[in-house]
Amino acid sequence: MLHASGMFRRQVWIALAVLVLSSPGFAQVFTNISRSGSPRTRDPGGVQGSLNTTSPIGRRDCEGEEWTFTINYSANPGGMTTTSLQYFVGADAMACAMANARAPVTSGTPRCWPIRQTPSLTFTNPTTPLSYTVRIQSRYLIDPEGGNCVTPGTTQGTSNTNYLAVLAFPPSDSNVIGTYPISYDVTPPDAPTDVVAGPGEGVAVVSWTYPGSLSTTADGGTTTAAPPDLQGYWLLCDPPPGSAATDGGLSDASAVLDGDEEGGDGTGGTCGSSALSTIDPNDSEAFARYRCSDLIGATATRGVAQGLTNGRGYRMAVVAQDLAGNRSTISVAGNCVTPVPITDFWEAYRAAGGQARPGACGVGVGRVGGAGAWIGVALGVALWSRRRRTR
Incomplete structure (x- = not known):
């Protein structure tokens, strides 16, 4: 569930860096998308080796994860253009393209919420665009209004999808220059x-x-x-x-x-x-x-x-x-369990004087195999096992 808000999320922070050269004009491509800081990457046994940008954001990710987006952007060719980039989260891929759907709205229910904007950037007929690296905490991709990892909720076994949208401003030049789908599932499974x-x-x-x-x-x-x-x-x-x-x-x-x-x-x-x-x-x-x-x-x-x-x-x-x-x-578990040594029959048999091997069922040539001898060995095994258990 997304909530309306007219406030930008101060908790979401952004780092800008000049990275890429390309042709002039409004151009945007999400590149080098990555996720870091997820507790899942520290799970034992490498069980999360497949964690990638298409994996849903889970409850543990939401508490401690950031996504990194590289965005290529250039000013309109011809003349000076002063603009800024603003980051929104929309309920669907087209929500943020409609100004009357962006929070705050004068009527109806918003379907697109702001989470961050850059300082004003000035370009003088640039021949090359700039590229910006943006880091956004995943909790605001799930809940842009409050950054809540629990409230949005999902049906068990399914994931929901929000869309990160980047807009170029001032409003007279507003333009959605790119969207990126973000899936999330923050509902835990049933307990065994x-x-x-x-x-x-x-x-x-x-x-x-x-x-x-x-x-x-x-x-x-x-x-x-x-x-x-x-x-x-x-x-x-x-x-x-x-x-x-x-x-x-x-x-x-x-x-x-x-x-x-x-x-x-x-x-x-x-x-x-x-x-x-x-x-x-x-x-x-x-x-x-x-x-x-x-x-x-x-x-x-x-x-x-x-x-x-x-x-x-x-x-x-x-x-x-x-x-x-x-x-x-x-x-x-309702019971207390205490590991104990296992009683191995052949170990006890040999300790009591038995000489047959596992699987042997006959008496060797030249040996006396009377019933009394076997009874004595069996009693010896029982007594040895009892002493071992009482140590």
Whole structure:
């Protein structure tokens, strides 16, 4: 939603530099368009490597991003021309071309809002145009009246588009010399639900469901899929894994336990009150401190946090993230999970005196393989395992 205002945005600042030479006359081309300062470029694992000028502005971008536009401009040939450049944001590509649609208006609802104007510039029949580099905070491209990253709002899974327009003034010579579309999506995805954590050796396995999943029925069964704009999930741990703020990583959940391993019961540790529910998911510094996975794919329903300490209690949480970098509220698992050593049967068997290899089912030549011997080995394994668990 855009709001009317007759005030130029003082917070939007501009840097002018002579950069380009070309032929005289009113000429404008947006060139060298870039975006910088986005927190998304600092996300771990290079997951935002595709961030570019066509990617929608998200909530985190809006809080700390600036776009850079290079604008080629020249005065009318023949005689002295005094003019200035003014920057507007329009609700559509043609809105700012109509003077009666520019705020402030005497009647009706404005559809074009000013955000900045340059000082008056004087040209004396120039033979070359000037080029200006303009830096504009993205929050004013979304909401030119107030620079609000929340108020505009978008429907989840969609993006809206505003248009940056550059006009040459004085009004008698007013001319829209260029427009550029700006898309934005500042609505976060729904939060995951049914979050449950289970222990492994030095890891926690976390599962969840996504409330916005799309259900389809085929061949007598029902399958679910995440919304198309969902990028993936992050796992958070309290306390953070290790001593570094960004330790941890993601393992394939299917590789955590193999057929010969039995997960521990996860008891023995305790969890105090957790800070996870109070973290702002858009606070990059706090988020990085508690993060304990890389970005998990959008179709996943479980993930693995590594680098945890056996015997220590952890609170686990899941956060969903969409393609615009918006993050859901944090969903904290209701249970406290304590990673524990895994009891491997063959490790225990050998420690108790067993000599067979995994997969062996016979008795070697010349050995006595009576039932009593096997019972003794089995009892030894059980006693060894019990002692190990009670350490």
